[in-house]
Amino acid sequence: MKNLKFIIAGVFFTLHTLELHAQNEFTIEKKYTQTTKKFLKKSKIKAAFERIALLDPTTLKRHIELTEIEAPPFKEARRAKVFADYFKTLGMDSVWIDTEGNVLGLLQGSEGNRTVALDAHLDTVFPEGTEVKVRIENDTLYAPGIGDDTRGLSMLLTLLETIKTEQIQPKDNLLFVGSVGEEGLGDLRGVKHLFRSGGPSIDAWIAIDGGAIGRVNNKGLGSYRYRITFSGPGGHSWGAFGLANPHHALGQAITNFVQTADAYTRKGPKTSYNVGVISGGTSINSIPFESVMEIDIRSVDPARLEVMESLLEDAVNQALLDQNQRKRRGPELTVKIDKIGNRPSGELSDQLPLVQRTLAATQAFGVTPYLTRGSTNSNIPIAKGIPAVTIGRGGDGGNAHSLDEWWTNKEGHKAIQLALLILLMEAGME
Numbered sequence: 001m002k003n004l005k006f007i008i009a010g011v012f013f014t015l016h017t018l019e020l021h022a023q024n025e026f027t028i029e030k031k032y033t034q035t036t037k038k039f040l041k042k043s044k045i046k047a048a049f050e051r052i053a054l055l056d057p058t059t060l061k062r063h064i065e066l067t068e069i070e071a072p073p074f075k076e077a078r079r080a081k082v083f084a085d086y087f088k089t090l091g092m093d094s095v096w097i098d099t100e101g102n103v104l105g106l107l108q109g110s111e112g113n114r115t116v117a118l119d120a121h122l123d124t125v126f127p128e129g130t131e132v133k134v135r136i137e138n139d140t141l142y143a144p145g146i147g148d149d150t151r152g153l154s155m156l157l158t159l160l161e162t163i164k165t166e167q168i169q170p171k172d173n174l175l176f177v178g179s180v181g182e183e184g185l186g187d188l189r190g191v192k193h194l195f196r197s198g199g200p201s202i203d204a205w206i207a208i209d210g211g212a213i214g215r216v217n218n219k220g221l222g223s224y225r226y227r228i229t230f231s232g233p234g235g236h237s238w239g240a241f242g243l244a245n246p247h248h249a250l251g252q253a254i255t256n257f258v259q260t261a262d263a264y265t266r267k268g269p270k271t272s273y274n275v276g277v278i279s280g281g282t283s284i285n286s287i288p289f290e291s292v293m294e295i296d297i298r299s300v301d302p303a304r305l306e307v308m309e310s311l312l313e314d315a316v317n318q319a320l321l322d323q324n325q326r327k328r329r330g331p332e333l334t335v336k337i338d339k340i341g342n343r344p345s346g347e348l349s350d351q352l353p354l355v356q357r358t359l360a361a362t363q364a365f366g367v368t369p370y371l372t373r374g375s376t377n378s379n380i381p382i383a384k385g386i387p388a389v390t391i392g393r394g395g396d397g398g399n400a401h402s403l404d405e406w407w408t409n410k411e412g413h414k415a416i417q418l419a420l421l422i423l424l425m426e427a428g429m430e
């Protein structure tokens with residue numbers, strides 16, 4: 001049995017590796033490596049790189065300061081205020097917090113025909129009351145949210161300070177964004193708000209979020225999430241026996257769904273499903289009045305998310321019907337399907353200028369770039385066909401989304417230099 005398990009694990013590992021390779025057959029056009037070289041020779045860029053290295057202790061100080069201001073989902077306001085104040089003191093042309101809570105700072109371009117946005121997210125996954133004091137051991141920082149994504153926020157401040165101090169004049173407008181609601185049930189609400197119809201015009205989007213230098217995320221992994229609630233009158237397990245039981249309906253709904261979803265997802269572009277949370281019920285001898293489950297469905301292909309949604313609806317409605325037919329007394333069960341998450345999927349060509357510039361710039365830093373598919377703020381512009389990438393926050397880090405998250409300042413400044421290079425190659429400079 002042990003041997004069999006080992007073989008199965010081996011097969012999965014191979015498939016996974018193949019998938020990674022498949023995503024990394026790309027070419028970098030010569031003109032982008034040449035532009036990169038040209039940019040690296042500019043005296044302003046050289047001075048800016050030196051400035052970023054000099055600012056290393058400041059970047060770290062702000063990084064710690066921001067990490068120690070809690071930013072739970074839907075409660076980012078306190079951190080947002082401090083972040084916005086930094087935008088003001090560091091010389092942003094205009095600073096505002098929009099109605100969703102995003103912090104926005106605009107640097108006017110000399111031509112101003114386009115707007116290039118640079119984003120890091122304000123929120124963490126951690127609930128209110130989580131201990132966020134940063135613990136430092138040697139050169140490693142420990143705290144919830146230290147890498148995801150507070151390092152990104154402090155990188156944005158250093159970039160702004162560098163652009164102002166070195167008097168760099170971009171041609172396009174630069175929009176710096178500290179976004180809300182990237183994580184979990186925040187469901188990308190900050191970036192969705194920005195890209196709403198009638199929102200500010202954004203022509204290119206660069207998000208800094210997670211990972212070392214080298215990550216170039218140009219594909220969005222889409223997900224739909226649901227909370228499904230079966231409700232009934234509830235009652236005594238013996239005295240009220242015969243009432244329709246919400247847990248029985250939920251169990252049947254899962255069985256129905258897993259059967260059809262399993263068959264569907266065995267073929268075609270990768271699609272996953274997971275019942276992650278089940279709750280409800282008061283005691284062993286009570287018929288529950290409520291039964292709840294939360295389901296996460298993901299796919300690289302938007303059309304398959306739609307199919308999975310209809311499979312889920314059918315499974316749930318069939319279970320409701322069956323259990324209502326089975327009841328011997330009392331009112332019928334009802335069911336509510338709430339869609340609590342909707343992250344669109346999509347892909348941008350690796351030939352797109354922004355993607356090419358990011359790949360070429362990364363390579364110039366002596367790192368082999370790799371294309372990824374992820375679930376980040378970039379999902380929204382990617383799904384709309386707007387050029388977007390997510391790049392790494394650099395340094396070394398791990399245990400994201402856990403209480404012992406850590407980040408080490410291993411040449412952390414390099415990721416900031418790289419972000420500046422990509423930003424200015426995309427926006428152009430005088």
Ligand SMILES: [Zn+2]
Pocket residue numbers: 121148149182209210
């Ligand atoms: Zn993140």
